[in-house]
Amino acid sequence: xxxxxxxxxxxxxxEYTEIRIEHVTSSWANFRGEDLDNIGSSRTxxxxxxxxxxxxxxxxxxxxxxxxxxxxxxxxxxxxxxxxEESRFAExxxxxxxxxxxxxxxxxxxxxxxxxxVIEEYNKIILGYHDKIETSNVGYGDSFRKxxxxxxxxxxxxxERPDVGVGISATGRQGDNVQRxxxxxAGSAGFQVIEGLQEKAEASARRAVDLLxxxxxxxxxxxxxxxxxxxxxxxxxxxxxxxxxDFVYExxxxxxxxxxxxxxxxxxxxxxxxxxxxxxxGTHKYDDEGVKTRKNYLxxxxxxxxxxxxxxxxxxxxxQPTGNARAIGYQHRPIVRMTNxxxxxxxxxxxxxxxxxxxxxxxxxxVGGQTSMEMFTFSAAYGYMIRDGKIAELVRDVVLxxxxxxxxxxIDMVSDTIEWPPVGGGCGKGGQSPLPVGLGGPCVRIQxxxxxxxxx
Amino acid sequence: xxxNRLIEKAMRxxxxxxxxxxxxxxTNVSFEDDKLKxxxxxxxxxxxxxxxxxxxIGSSHTTDIDDVxxxxxxxxxxxxxxxxxxxxxxxPQEGPDVEIYDDAVVPVTKExxxxxxxxxxxxxxxxxxxxxxxxxxxxxxxxxQFANSAGMEHTSETTSFGVGVSGQWIRGTDILLAGHGFGxxxxxxxxxxxxxxxxxxxxxxxxxxxxxxxxxxxxxxxEGVNVLLLALRLGFNGKNVFLGSSxxxxxxxxxxxxETFSITDNPLLDYANGSGKYDGEGVPHHVTPLIEDGVxxxxxxxxxxxxxxxAKSTGNGVGCGPTNLVIKEGDTPYEEMVKNTKEGLxxxxxxxxxxxxxxxxxxxxxxxxGYKIENGEVVGRVKDVMLAGNTxxxxxxxxxxxxxxxxxxxxxxxxxxxxxxxxxVGK
Numbered sequence: 083x084x085x086x087x088x089x090x091x092x093x094x095x096x097e098y099t100e101i102r103i104e105h106v107t108s109s110w111a112n113f114r115g116e117d118l119d120n121i122g123s124s125r126t127x128x129x130x131x132x133x134x135x136x137x138x139x140x141x142x143x144x145x146x147x148x149x150x151x152x153x154x155x156x157x158x159x160x161x162x163x164x165x166x167e168e169s170r171f172a173e174x175x176x177x178x179x180x181x182x183x184x185x186x187x188x189x190x191x192x193x194x195x196x197x198x199x200v201i202e203e204y205n206k207i208i209l210g211y212h213d214k215i216e217t218s219n220v221g222y223g224d225s226f227r228k229x230x231x232x233x234x235x236x237x238x239x240x241x242e243r244p245d246v247g248v249g250i251s252a253t254g255r256q257g258d259n260v261q262r263x264x265x266x267x268a269g270s271a272g273f274q275v276i277e278g279l280q281e282k283a284e285a286s287a288r289r290a291v292d293l294l295x296x297x298x299x300x301x302x303x304x305x306x307x308x309x310x311x312x313x314x315x316x317x318x319x320x321x322x323x324x325x326x327x328d329f330v331y332e333x334x335x336x337x338x339x340x341x342x343x344x345x346x347x348x349x350x351x352x353x354x355x356x357x358x359x360x361x362x363x364g365t366h367k368y369d370d371e372g373v374k375t376r377k378n379y380l381x382x383x384x385x386x387x388x389x390x391x392x393x394x395x396x397x398x399x400x401x402q403p404t405g406n407a408r409a410i411g412y413q414h415r416p417i418v419r420m421t422n423x424x425x426x427x428x429x430x431x432x433x434x435x436x437x438x439x440x441x442x443x444x445x446x447x448x449v450g451g452q453t454s455m456e457m458f459t460f461s462a463a464y465g466y467m468i469r470d471g472k473i474a475e476l477v478r479d480v481v482l483x484x485x486x487x488x489x490x491x492x493i494d495m496v497s498d499t500i501e502w503p504p505v506g507g508g509c510g511k512g513g514q515s516p517l518p519v520g521l522g523g524p525c526v527r528i529q530x531x532x533x534x535x536x537x538x
Numbered sequence: 539x540x541x542n543r544l545i546e547k548a549m550r551x552x553x554x555x556x557x558x559x560x561x562x563x564x565t566n567v568s569f570e571d572d573k574l575k576x577x578x579x580x581x582x583x584x585x586x587x588x589x590x591x592x593x594x595i596g597s598s599h600t601t602d603i604d605d606v607x608x609x610x611x612x613x614x615x616x617x618x619x620x621x622x623x624x625x626x627x628x629x630p631q632e633g634p635d636v637e638i639y640d641d642a643v644v645p646v647t648k649e650x651x652x653x654x655x656x657x658x659x660x661x662x663x664x665x666x667x668x669x670x671x672x673x674x675x676x677x678x679x680x681x682x683q684f685a686n687s688a689g690m691e692h693t694s695e696t697t698s699f700g701v702g703v704s705g706q707w708i709r710g711t712d713i714l715l716a717g718h719g720f721g722x723x724x725x726x727x728x729x730x731x732x733x734x735x736x737x738x739x740x741x742x743x744x745x746x747x748x749x750x751x752x753x754x755x756x757x758x759x760x761e762g763v764n765v766l767l768l769a770l771r772l773g774f775n776g777k778n779v780f781l782g783s784s785x786x787x788x789x790x791x792x793x794x795x796x797e798t799f800s801i802t803d804n805p806l807l808d809y810a811n812g813s814g815k816y817d818g819e820g821v822p823h824h825v826t827p828l829i830e831d832g833v834x835x836x837x838x839x840x841x842x843x844x845x846x847x848x849a850k851s852t853g854n855g856v857g858c859g860p861t862n863l864v865i866k867e868g869d870t871p872y873e874e875m876v877k878n879t880k881e882g883l884x885x886x887x888x889x890x891x892x893x894x895x896x897x898x899x900x901x902x903x904x905x906x907x908g909y910k911i912e913n914g915e916v917v918g919r920v921k922d923v924m925l926a927g928n929t930x931x932x933x934x935x936x937x938x939x940x941x942x943x944x945x946x947x948x949x950x951x952x953x954x955x956x957x958x959x960x961x962x963v964g965k
Contacts, residue, residue, distance in 0.1 A: 111619075115781045117846075118621035123612045124599035128582075141578035145601040160577040163648055164567075195619040217781040253783045258930075260785055260898040298900075301751070301926060301963040332571040333670055335708035413580060450893040452904075456713040457922060459904040461893035479894055481902040485922050487711045534902035534924030534963055
């Protein structure tokens with residue numbers, strides 16, 4: 083493959099050219115209610131050529147990899163149409179490397195029937211849990227992605243990117259009241275990570291039933307404590323996206339708003355993105371521009387300390403590339419993305435955090451989140467009211483919203499332990515979704531959070 | 539055709555088979571932050587096989603057109619452990635006529651797309667030069683072949699074309715994002731009108747208007763109507779109905795909305811994104827009323843779900859989701875709807891839709907782009923505001939429906955809708 087890619091690259095007349103080819107095998111199985119809903123597998127082969135001419139990008143994506151020279155020519159033609167200024171692209175030492183992903187239990191060697199029987203057991207646990215369980219949705223999915231990357235500077239990287247996960251969802255119903263309990267486990271790992279999840283299956287069923295009798299949280303402003311999984315979503319939505327410098331690098335006003343050294347939070351706030359933490363879903367040795375991933379401080383002691391870059395945004399802002407140019411697959415160009423983003427641990431215990439909260443919400447696990455850069459929202463799977471320093475009743479429909487320039491300032495306590503729960507799902511941006519990211523962190527206490535919901 | 543060869547191969551071991559082959563080429567041009575940024579061409583090809591062996595279903599997919607043996611073998615392997623089939627593949631049937639191909643899309647060049655982007659940008663810049671503009675245009679041409687072992691086969695060719703423009707306006711720490719876009723299967727799009735619509739949305743947001751928490755009337759623009767529709771998309775899905783997770787299960791014939799409210803699934807609108815002669819299982823498309831004068835009429839089914847539920851496929855395969863949704867016009871002009879609102883919220887776009895428990899009808903969303911109405915006038919944009927309610931309750935409290943349906947994206951045709959009261963949580 084290397085020879086073919088390098089031969090095609092040598093035909094390019096662009097200032098920079100790269101080829102990424104991917105071969106993906108995947109399989110899936112899914113139960114909905116008592117029946118298997120679907121089961122199957124797929125094989126995908128495809129590639130992308132990206133070329134830079136006078137600051138303009140041209141690209142070509144394809145499934146037929148037999149004519150790479152023609153694709154290179156197409157990408158160069160498009161780039162010439164676009165380019166009108168000087169190209170700026172951060173220099174990095176071209177890497178030649180081969181990364182393999184040895185799997186403890188290789189899911190490619192496990193039969194569809196075994197994959198099916200593992201989730202069938204989880205499904206039975208849900209359906210047999212209680213007579214208020216109406217239905218279930220239990221899905222298994224795996225993919226093994228082999229990536230070949232070569233660029234005109236001489237870099238050549240072969241990378242293996244496995245991903246396996248299950249989603250376990252229970253639906254409870256009482257009259258018109260329909261509630262859901264959801265658990266997921268995923269990892270860049272072998273089949274073993276999705277085995278032995280009987281307790282998670284039971285937990286999802288229990289939650290679906292319990293939420294049927296839980297009231298919706300009353301809308302208003304509260305002191306909120308987020309658990310590690312939700313803290314990860316908070317770091318990601320409330321701030322992470324704003325640190326992606328493709329929103330900043332050609333935007334003078336945004337540059338002023340996000341100038342390094344600006345205070346965004348209190349002294350105890352540290353936010354980090356690190357694509358090099360072993361074993362997490364957002365982890366890779368190199369990003370999709372051949373740049374080594376690393377630990378990047380975004381906020382240090384409450385001060386804006388850094389941001390996430392591609393080679394282009396780094397060059398245009400006069401900063402170092404950070405290894406954050408990622409693409410979800412060969413049909414997409416790499417754009418600036420997060421990897422594993424988290425709030426660093428602080429010094430408090432959970433007891434310290436809760437004891438003086440008169441009225442608050444302990445918000446747990448996530449359903450999702452979204453941001454428009456300044457404003458953001460994210461949803462907890464469920465929560466408990468905190469009353470007079472103690473955990474009180476279970477509540478549902480816990481949706482939190484805020485404004486980055488206010489909410490980060492309102493973080494006043496951070497717990498002393500970081501957890502990285504191996505959850506599924508991923509991040510969406512620019513039509514590329516879902517991209518695996520790591521979501522975790524400590525427990526975080528935030529004052530004055532608007533919690534949506536109906537007013538009583 | 540290749541698909542017939544695959545059917546033949548599959549039928550050596552299977553009792554039923556279906557094969558789809560799709561090929562497409564699309565071209566896109568995009569401007570980011572006031573500058574032409576990228577252009578490119580995407581070619582794709584894919585083959586899907588579904589088989590029934592001993593009454594069980596297996597499926598598989600590949601992008602490798604030479605992998606004919608492999609893709610069939612993997613579908614057969616999956617069928618050994620597959621779910622029981624509750625249907626038979628449909629025989630030859632002629633679908634209704636609907637326009638999904640426009641010759642005028644094919645010759646559009648990248649240069650023309652660049653010009654469209656430049657013109658849209660110039661319009662927004664002429665309104666306010668400090669607004670940072672991103673725009674884009676794209677087209678695609680796709681071909682597909684479909685065949686099954688019952689003798690149903692068809693080929694189709696479809697085009698699509700779309701443009702979009704958005705502006706980012708930063709004042710202090712206030713970041714305003716507003717834009718507009720439209721795409722369908724036809725070349726004919728007035729891109730200047732799209733840009734003018736984006737400018738109108740920006741103009742109405744020039745001032746920021748504080749809003750107090752409380753229950754108040756809420757007007758959803760055609761785009762904003764999506765907030766109410768998510769629950770219906772899930773609730774009318776035949777699979778959710780069959781499994782009992784839809785709150786509408788068992789409610790056909792019952793009044794579930796105000797009598798002014800009617801909505802249909804319509805795959806026969808010329809050039810709409812969800813249109814076509816057949817669904818993905820070779821079943822001819824037809825119009826399906828979902829709610830008529832407030833009464834629930836039909837759920838949407840694909841072949842297998844229909845078989846399980848004892849219903850007939852409505853041509854919504856695979857997956858039982860809607861094609862294009864059309865909401866019936868009412869009799870209130872939009873201007874009057876606003877004028878009759880003493881204090882309320884106009885909602886265009888939200889953040890966080892679908893988080894939480896959407897199938898129950900509950901929504902609790904951040905108003906990403908919405909406006910305060912005071913004494914019958916839009917006075918400015920609202921910020922840091924949550925809107926919460928339940929679709930099924932809201933549809934019973936419709937205060938007015940606009941008299942003119944508009945496209946909100948290429949697969950929803952709806953007028954603006956005013957709900958008498960919803961919960962708004964501000965600062």
